Amino acid sequence: MIIPIHARLTPEQLQELESLTAEFGVRIQPIHGHERSIYAIMGDETSQDLINRIEGLAYIERVDRIQVPYKLMAKESKLSHHRVTIGNKILPGDFCVIAGHCTIDPKQKEMFFETAYAVEEAGADMLRGGVWKPRTSPHSFQGDARSLEILLEAREKTGMPINTEVMDYEQLKLCVEAMVDCLQVGARSALNYRLLQQIEAMTKDSATRVLLKRSMHMGPASEFILAAEYIVAQGNPNVMLCPRGTVPTIEGFRNAPDESITLLLKERTWAPVVVDPSHSVGKAIYVPHACLAAASYGADGVLVETHCQPKKGMGDDPKQAITPQVLTQLIKDMRVIHEAAKNYSPSASTLNTGVNTKTISDSSKGA
Ligand code: PEP
Ligand code: MN
Numbered sequence: 001m002i003i004p005i006h007a008r009l010t011p012e013q014l015q016e017l018e019s020l021t022a023e024f025g026v027r028i029q030p031i032h033g034h035e036r037s038i039y040a041i042m043g044d045e046t047s048q049d050l051i052n053r054i055e056g057l058a059y060i061e062r063v064d065r066i067q068v069p070y071k072l073m074a075k076e077s078k079l080s081h082h083r084v085t086i087g088n089k090i091l092p093g094d095f096c097v098i099a100g101h102c103t104i105d106p107k108q109k110e111m112f113f114e115t116a117y118a119v120e121e122a123g124a125d126m127l128r129g130g131v132w133k134p135r136t137s138p139h140s141f142q143g144d145a146r147s148l149e150i151l152l153e154a155r156e157k158t159g160m161p162i163n164t165e166v167m168d169y170e171q172l173k174l175c176v177e178a179m180v181d182c183l184q185v186g187a188r189s190a191l192n193y194r195l196l197q198q199i200e201a202m203t204k205d206s207a208t209r210v211l212l213k214r215s216m217h218m219g220p221a222s223e224f225i226l227a228a229e230y231i232v233a234q235g236n237p238n239v240m241l242c243p244r245g246t247v248p249t250i251e252g253f254r255n256a257p258d259e260s261i262t263l264l265l266k267e268r269t270w271a272p273v274v275v276d277p278s279h280s281v282g283k284a285i286y287v288p289h290a291c292l293a294a295a296s297y298g299a300d301g302v303l304v305e306t307h308c309q310p311k312k313g314m315g316d317d318p319k320q321a322i323t324p325q326v327l328t329q330l331i332k333d334m335r336v337i338h339e340a341a342k343n344y345s346p347s348a349s350t351l352n353t354g355v356n357t358k359t360i361s362d363s364s365k366g367a
Helices: 011-022 048-055 109-124 148-159 167-178 193-203 219-230 261-268 277-281 288-294 324-342 351-355 362-365
Strands: 001-002 027-032 038-042 060-063 085-086 089-091 098-100 126-129 161-165 184-187 209-213 239-242 301-305
Touching: 011 027, 011 038, 011 048, 048 060, 098 109, 098 324, 109 126, 109 148, 109 324, 126 148, 148 161, 167 184, 167 193, 184 193, 193 219, 209 219, 219 239, 219 261, 277 288, 277 301, 288 301, 288 324, 301 324
Parallel strands: 098 126, 098 301, 126 161, 161 184, 184 209, 209 239
Antiparallel strands: 001 038, 001 060, 027 038, 085 089
C-alpha cells in the first residue's frame, strides 16, 4: 500500500508511478477516501527494488507491504508440511534439547566425553560442542580444528547427533565432509549472506540441519526469517530458527532475552524454533528459568550450554553452562510445559472459540 505525503497524488505523479510499477509487472489501484487517497499495488509486491524505487519518489511517504517478502519460509508456503528431525524427535511437534560445551578444550577430551554421556543420560537429543569460536578479543582462545575429531569421537561413543558452529567456507567444508549433523550459524555470522549461500549450496539435498541464530543486531522478525530463506532457497529446508538474546542488553543479563519472539516466528513461518537461553541471560543460575520460559512460549526446543565441570570449562562454560544434574530435571519440566503450551499456540482454535484450554496439570498427566 503506497501512502503519499500529501492528501492525493497529482495526475502527473500518478502517471509516473504507473509507468514505474508497470516495469515490475504490477498495477496501481487508487483508493479514494474522504480526506486522503492511498494506492494499492496489485500483483507481486515482494521485489525490494520495486519498493526502493517507489520510496525514492519525493512525493511518497512510505510503502506498507501486505505481502511478506519471504516466499519459502512463510507459513503458507509449499514447505509448510516440512518437518526437521533431531534424533528421534520430529519438529515442530516434539521438543528437542541440544546440550553440551560452549567450547571443546582440545587438551581435555575425556571431559567432553564425560559431558556427552551425561547429557545423553539426562535426555538430550543432540550434542553441542564448539570447535571454532567467534571471540570478541583476538587474544582469546579461538577454538582448534583438532576438536572436530573429539566431537566426532563423542558421536561415535554416544550415538548422539552433533552440532557445531561454522564461520567460514573452510570450516563448512570440513564439517560437511565429516557429515556433522547440524551446522550452527552464530549470531555474528547470521548477517553474512555469502556464508548462508555457501551453506545452502554445500548442504543442498542433504539431511544436514542448520541452526540459525538470530543476530543481536537484527530488528524486525522478517530480517531473521529472510536470513533463513537464504538457506532454504535452493534446496535445504532443514533449518531451525534460534533466538539467543539481543541488544541493547539488560543490565545484569548478557543480552536482552528474546524468547518471546518465538510467538511471531511460529505464527509467520513453518520452521521449528529452538531457543538458546544460555547466551540470552548469560549466567548459569538464570538459565533454567529462561529455558522454561522458552518452552512456555511454544519453542520446539532449546540449545543449552551444559558442562560436567563448568569451573574447568573454556569460553562461556564457566559462567553460563548448567550441569547435567540440573539439565535432567529441566528436560522433564520443559517437556511438560511444551505440551501445555501447544494448547495456547496462536493457531489453536480453542483460543478463538472460547472453549477452555487444558490446564497444565491435565497436560502433565498425559505427558
Ligand atoms: C555459542 O553458541 O557458543 C555462540 C558463540 O553463540 P552466539 O553466536 O549466539 O553468540
Ligand atoms: Mn557460548
